[in-house]
Amino acid sequence: VSAAPAEPARVLVVGAGLVGTSIGLGLRPGGTDVLLADASPTVAAVAADLGAGRRAPAPDEAGADDEPDLVVVAAPPDVTARLVAEHLRRWPRAVVTDVASTKQAVVAEVLRLAGDDAGRYVGGHPMAGRERSGPMAARGDLFVGRPWVLTPVEGTRVASKALVREAATRLGAVVVELDPASHDEAVALVSHLPQVAASLVAARLVGAPASAVALAGQGLRDVTRIAASDPVLWAQILAGNAAPLARQLRLVRDDLDRAVAALEQVAAGDVPAADRRPGEGEQDAPAGRSPVGTLARLVADGNAGRAVVPGKHGDAPAVYATVPVLVPDRPGALAALIGVIGEIGVNIEDLRIEHSPGRLTGVAEVAVVPSARDHLVGELRGRGWSVPD
Amino acid sequence: VSAAPAEPARVLVVGAGLVGTSIGLGLRPGGTDVLLADASPTVAAVAADLGAGRRAPAPDEAGADDEPDLVVVAAPPDVTARLVAEHLRRWPRAVVTDVASTKQAVVAEVLRLAGDDAGRYVGGHPMAGRERSGPMAARGDLFVGRPWVLTPVEGTRVASKALVREAATRLGAVVVELDPASHDEAVALVSHLPQVAASLVAARLVGAPASAVALAGQGLRDVTRIAASDPVLWAQILAGNAAPLARQLRLVRDDLDRAVAALEQVAAGDVPAADRRPGEGEQDAPAGRSPVGTLARLVADGNAGRAVVPGKHGDAPAVYATVPVLVPDRPGALAALIGVIGEIGVNIEDLRIEHSPGRLTGVAEVAVVPSARDHLVGELRGRGWSVPD
Numbered sequence: 001v002s003a004a005p006a007e008p009a010r011v012l013v014v015g016a017g018l019v020g021t022s023i024g025l026g027l028r029p030g031g032t033d034v035l036l037a038d039a040s041p042t043v044a045a046v047a048a049d050l051g052a053g054r055r056a057p058a059p060d061e062a063g064a065d066d067e068p069d070l071v072v073v074a075a076p077p078d079v080t081a082r083l084v085a086e087h088l089r090r091w092p093r094a095v096v097t098d099v100a101s102t103k104q105a106v107v108a109e110v111l112r113l114a115g116d117d118a119g120r121y122v123g124g125h126p127m128a129g130r131e132r133s134g135p136m137a138a139r140g141d142l143f144v145g146r147p148w149v150l151t152p153v154e155g156t157r158v159a160s161k162a163l164v165r166e167a168a169t170r171l172g173a174v175v176v177e178l179d180p181a182s183h184d185e186a187v188a189l190v191s192h193l194p195q196v197a198a199s200l201v202a203a204r205l206v207g208a209p210a211s212a213v214a215l216a217g218q219g220l221r222d223v224t225r226i227a228a229s230d231p232v233l234w235a236q237i238l239a240g241n242a243a244p245l246a247r248q249l250r251l252v253r254d255d256l257d258r259a260v261a262a263l264e265q266v267a268a269g270d271v272p273a274a275d276r277r278p279g280e281g282e283q284d285a286p287a288g289r290s291p292v293g294t295l296a297r298l299v300a301d302g303n304a305g306r307a308v309v310p311g312k313h314g315d316a317p318a319v320y321a322t323v324p325v326l327v328p329d330r331p332g333a334l335a336a337l338i339g340v341i342g343e344i345g346v347n348i349e350d351l352r353i354e355h356s357p358g359r360l361t362g363v364a365e366v367a368v369v370p371s372a373r374d375h376l377v378g379e380l381r382g383r384g385w386s387v388p389d
Numbered sequence: 390v391s392a393a394p395a396e397p398a399r400v401l402v403v404g405a406g407l408v409g410t411s412i413g414l415g416l417r418p419g420g421t422d423v424l425l426a427d428a429s430p431t432v433a434a435v436a437a438d439l440g441a442g443r444r445a446p447a448p449d450e451a452g453a454d455d456e457p458d459l460v461v462v463a464a465p466p467d468v469t470a471r472l473v474a475e476h477l478r479r480w481p482r483a484v485v486t487d488v489a490s491t492k493q494a495v496v497a498e499v500l501r502l503a504g505d506d507a508g509r510y511v512g513g514h515p516m517a518g519r520e521r522s523g524p525m526a527a528r529g530d531l532f533v534g535r536p537w538v539l540t541p542v543e544g545t546r547v548a549s550k551a552l553v554r555e556a557a558t559r560l561g562a563v564v565v566e567l568d569p570a571s572h573d574e575a576v577a578l579v580s581h582l583p584q585v586a587a588s589l590v591a592a593r594l595v596g597a598p599a600s601a602v603a604l605a606g607q608g609l610r611d612v613t614r615i616a617a618s619d620p621v622l623w624a625q626i627l628a629g630n631a632a633p634l635a636r637q638l639r640l641v642r643d644d645l646d647r648a649v650a651a652l653e654q655v656a657a658g659d660v661p662a663a664d665r666r667p668g669e670g671e672q673d674a675p676a677g678r679s680p681v682g683t684l685a686r687l688v689a690d691g692n693a694g695r696a697v698v699p700g701k702h703g704d705a706p707a708v709y710a711t712v713p714v715l716v717p718d719r720p721g722a723l724a725a726l727i728g729v730i731g732e733i734g735v736n737i738e739d740l741r742i743e744h745s746p747g748r749l750t751g752v753a754e755v756a757v758v759p760s761a762r763d764h765l766v767g768e769l770r771g772r773g774w775s776v777p778d
Contacts, residue, residue, distance in 0.1 A: 127604050147604050178600060186601035189593060194612040196648060197590045199691030200641050201583055206694045211567060212575035213697050215516050215536050221698055222611040223583040227691035235685035238648075242655035249649050252589050253642065259585060259627075260638050266631035296624035302588030302616035305595045308602050309610055324525055326438065334737055335727045342724045351723065351740055363525055388435050388525055 008167050009033060012056055012068035012094075014083055016047035018133045018142075019099050019126065020074030024052025025140035026171040035066060039075075047135040059090065067091060070163055072124075073098040077236050081109035088117040095160040097124040097167075101187060102240040103151045103180040111153070122164045123151035123180060125187070126173060133230050144172030151180045188244035195226055195234060196249065202227035259298055262291035321373035323366045326386040337364060337385065344379045346372045397556050398422060401445055401457035401483075403472055405436035407522045407531075408488050408515065409463030413441030414529030415560040424455060428464075436524040448479065456480060459552055461513075462487040466625045470498035477506040484549040486513040486556075490576060491629040492540045492569040500542070511553045512540035512569060514576070515562055522619050533561030540569045577633035584615055584623060585638065591616035648687055651680035710762035712755045715775040726753060726774065733768040735761045 011027055013020040016038040024034040024047060034053025038044040048055050057066055071087040071094050073080055080100040087096050088110075100106045100123075107123045114121060128146040148168040152161050165175050178186065202224040205213060238245060289297060327333050341348055350367035368376055380387050400416055402409040405427040413423040413436060423442025427433040430444075437444050446455055460476040460483050462469055469489040476485050477499075489495045489512075496512045503510060517535040519526050537557040541550050554564050567575065591613040594602060627634060678686060716722050730737060738756045757765055766776050 127606050129606070129608075146606065149604065176600070176603065182598075182600065186598070186604050189597055189601050190605040190609050193593060194590055194609045196645075196687070197586045198608075198612055198695075199688050200644050200648075201586045202692075202694035202698070203644060203687065203690035204578060204582060204637060204640060204694065205697050206690055208578055208697070209571075209575070211565070211571065212578050214565065214699060215538065215575050216579040216698050217516050217518070217535065219518075219587075219615045220579050220583045222614050223587055224691070224695045224698055225611050226608045227688075227695040229688060229692075231685045231688035231692060234688045235681050238652065238684045238688075239655045239681045242652040246649055246652040246656055248593060249645060249652065251593060253645055253649065255589050255592060256585075256638060256642055256645065259589075260635055260642065263627065263631040263635035263638065266628045267635055292624050292628045295627045296620045298585070298592065299588050299616075299618060299620040299623045299627075301592035301595055302613070303591070303618075303620060305591035305593065306587075306613045306616040308594050308597070309591070309605050309613055310603060332731065334740070335731045338724045338727050342721065348723055386438060389431070 007170075008068075008070035008095075008163055010035070010066075010068045010070075011053075011167065012037065012071045012087070012091075013053065014038075014071060014073045014087065015075035016044045016052065016135050017074060018129065018135070018137050020072065021047040021050060021052045021135035021138035022128075022140060022142035023072055023074065023171065025050065025138055026143060027167070028053060029140070030170055032170075035068065043135060047138070050135060050138065052135070052138065068094050070094060070167055071096040072167075073100075076233060077101065077106070077240050081106050081113060084110050084121055085113035085117070088114045088120060092117075095120050095122065095163045097122045097150075097164045099124055099126055100240075101125055101191070101237050103149075103183045105240055107151060107153060107180045111155075119155050119157045120160050122156055122161050123153075124164060124168070125149045125151070125183065126168065126171075127187075127191070128173075133233065141172065143168070146173050147176045148173035149176050149178050149183050151178055151183050153180070184241050185244045188241050188248050192238055192241055192245045193248045193252070195229065196238070196245070197252075198224050198227040255298060255301075258294055262294040265291040321368055321370040323368060323373060323376055323380070324388055325364045325366060325380060326388070327362045327364045334362075334364065337366075340380065340383055340385070341366065341376065344376060346376045396559075397457075397459035397484075397552055399424070399455075399457045399459075400442075400556065401426065401460045401476070401480075402442065403427075403460060403462045403476065404464035405433045405441065405524050406463060407519060407524070407526050408517075409461065410436040410439060410441045410524035410527035411517075411529060411531035412461055412463065412560065414439065414527055415532060416556070417442060418529070419559055421559075424457065432524060436527070439524060439527065441524070441527065457483050459483060459556055460485040461556075462489075465622060466490065466495070466629050470495050470502060473499050473510055474502035474506075477503045477509060481506075484509050484511065484552045486511045486539075486553045488513055488515055489629075490514055490580070490626050492538075492572045494629055496540060496542060496569045500544075508544050508546045509549050511545055511550050512542075513553060513557070514538040514540070514572065515557065515560075516576075516580070517562075521617075522622065530561065532557070535562050536565045537562035538565050538567050538572050540567055540572050542569070573630050574633045577630050577637050581627055581630055581634045582637045582641070584618065585627070585634070586641075587613050587616040644687060644690075647683055651683040654680040710757055710759040712757060712762060712765055712769070713777055714753045714755060714769060715777070716753045723753065726755075729769065729772055729774070730755065730765065733765060735765045 010033040012035045013024050014037045016036045024036060027034055035056035036044045036047050036053045037056040044055050068091060071091060073083045075083050077100045080098045084096050084098050098106060103123045103125060110121050111118050126143050126146060126148045128142045150161060150164060168175050325337060327337055346368050348366055352365040377387050399422040401424045402413050403426045405425045413425060416423055424445035425433045425436050425442045426445040433444050457480060460480060462472045464472050466489045469487050473485050473487050487495060492512045492514060499510050500507050515532050515535060515537045517531045539550060539553060557564050714726060716726055735757050740755055769776050
């Protein structure tokens with residue numbers, strides 16, 4: 001085991017785009033010496049000007065004070081493995097990691113290129129990004145609360161993994177370990193599939209009548225937000241995860257085919273759609289479903305899937321029961337409610353208030369552990385609070 | 390031309406769900422007398438409690454003071470036409486409109502059912518909604534800055550249209566006129582297609598490994614947000630617009646087929662994907678494209694489509710200032726914070742808490758009037774509360 005330090009004192013970031021520059025911005029305030037390299041000197045200069053670190057000297061000019069403990073390759077996916085191998089060779093005491101968004105191909109290529117040096121390599125993927133790219137979009141808090149996947153393999157040194165873990169943790173990320181194949185299956189589902197879906201929907205808007213597009217609302221905006229992503233970068237990312245992504249997309253196509261067939265049946269007048277709703281319980285029935293039932297089933301499946309999407313800070317959304325309570329919109333009313341809930345002896349896990357201009361009352365949505373729900377509802381009603389069903 | 394008033398003084402809302410209750414909440418402050426009817430007396434009572442209006446008397450108990458100038462049918466799509474015709478008959482001096490999200494079928498059915506009375510009917514569709522339904526989700530500002538489509542036809546009276554336009558304008562909406570067929574094509578594209586896409590993606594998450602779903606980020610959250618919509622309601626909406634929606638979905642399927650074929654080619658090793666990027670300008674080339682070029686083209690088309698999506702306009706400016714406060718995750722901590730803010734003498738306009746398992750502190754986001762912000766921050770810090778910059 002090498003004597004890698006517990007904390008990286010000097011980090012070389014190779015590739016000063018969104019992710020690389022954000023790493024520099026995030027590490028600098030903790031006192032880390034960050035060196036920035038980029039194929040484009042202009043990009044490296046911009047990142048340095050932003051405060052992400054100092055520009056790395058050319059290899060032949062590097063002194064002892066420029067030797068990194070940790071190299072983070074944050075370059076495009078198609079050059080990542082080559083750059084990782086190059087820096088493993090150049091810095092024989094450094095740990096090298098990368099941030100490429102697919103891992104099986106990159107890890108295999110590094111093992112092939114780097115031989116024995118590969119023990120100092122730890123595959124990585126911070127699950128953070130923005131639909132904008134480049135150093136100007138960087139943020140020091142880009143990784144706060146976000147998963148950072150490490151994909152160590154059999155020959156990976158324990159101390160190397162510990163060093164990368166420490167750096168990711170200092171950036172506020174939550175480190176998760178997965179094998180490269182499981183990682184790629186996971187990102188096909190939670191990252192690449194949504195990207196393709198957003199692009200497919202947005203692509204339909206090209207050439208649409210202005211009067212139609214003018215009707216767009218928050219739903220379309222949300223579904224298509226990530227469709228603004230960089231085409232060349234994303235073509236590489238998607239192609240880099242071709243097999244797992246194709247599997248997901250074929251499943252989507254099956255569901256889509258069923259939806260189209262159901263709609264065509266309705267459109268052909270085979271079903272008096274306007275006169276009927278999906279039958280009682282039909283959205284749960286496994287087969288023999290009406291066209292409208294097929295559509296309801298798709299939306300219901302979407303409900304179920306949406307329910308497992310973690311909330312903003314990684315909290316599971318379904319852990320708590322929500323009790324809605326009407327709260328008059330005047331000073332003290334909310335404090336009174338909170339006080340009463342405290343008297344009842346129930347802990348408030350989360351609280352959301354919504355009110356709007358013109359409304360006489362707000363709605364407080366009180367999240368509590370499910371076992372406390374019924375007790376709370378009963379007690380609140382008993383004390384005169386309005387708790388709708 | 391009938392002597393319809395320029396402004397509706399009394400509005401009967403039929404169906405006190407999200408849209409109906411929001412209409413009541415939005416019209417009341419301007420002095421409109423709003424009557425609320427619903428198939429469920431409980432729902433009507435909740436809407437009235439929220440301040441959306443008064444409960445409509447039973448038809449045989451309605452007096453002269455209960456006769457509406459305008460009836461807004463805000464009921465599920467499959468009963469809309471019948472209710473419109475019924476209210477046209479019941480109130481021979483009233484204008485009747487609806488809010489159903491598809492218009493061709495509803496308008497045709499009203500014309501068929503209502504005969505001469507149909508001149509007082511104006512089809513409508515406010516382009517506003519939430520992924521939650523029911524009166525509790527209603528907001529008086531739901532329509533502010535949103536398009537409100539009217540679909541008058543040849544026999545529609547000018548004065549009737551003017552009255553509905555006035556009501557929609559008072560709710561802050563931007564009135565747009567379209568013929569029913571153009572409306573349905575437009576909403577297939579900007580509303581129903583994104584809904585299906587969100588459901589298709591979210592449905593893939595059912596049964597996915599927890600380690601995969603845990604990697605989800607804002608992209609997946611945004612793409613699937615509207616997948617939380619009500620299945621029975623949405624099955625009706627989608628089936629009610631079957632032909633235009635099927636057309637859009639077939640085009641999506643064509644693009645999806647191309648993406649799957651490209652990925653399968655890459656996965657089969659026909660293309661050294663990791664070694665190459667889409668060729669120079671290839672994302673714009675019409676044909677003869679490499680698999681990676683096909684993927685880049687899809688994302689580039691998505692860029693172009695995304696660019697035409699209108700921004701969030703007409704939104705009320707951020708009325709409140711938000712003060713984030715760290716709150717230890719233990720019983721009583723939140724109550725203590727609320728109590729302290731009360732002592733400081735600042736009214737809490739809105740409150741949001743976010744925390745996650747494993748975190749020692751939550752963050753309460755306290756919304757206050759901007760003029761109170763600095764005072765509150767100073768007082769809280771002075772009392773030992775942690776208020777990050």
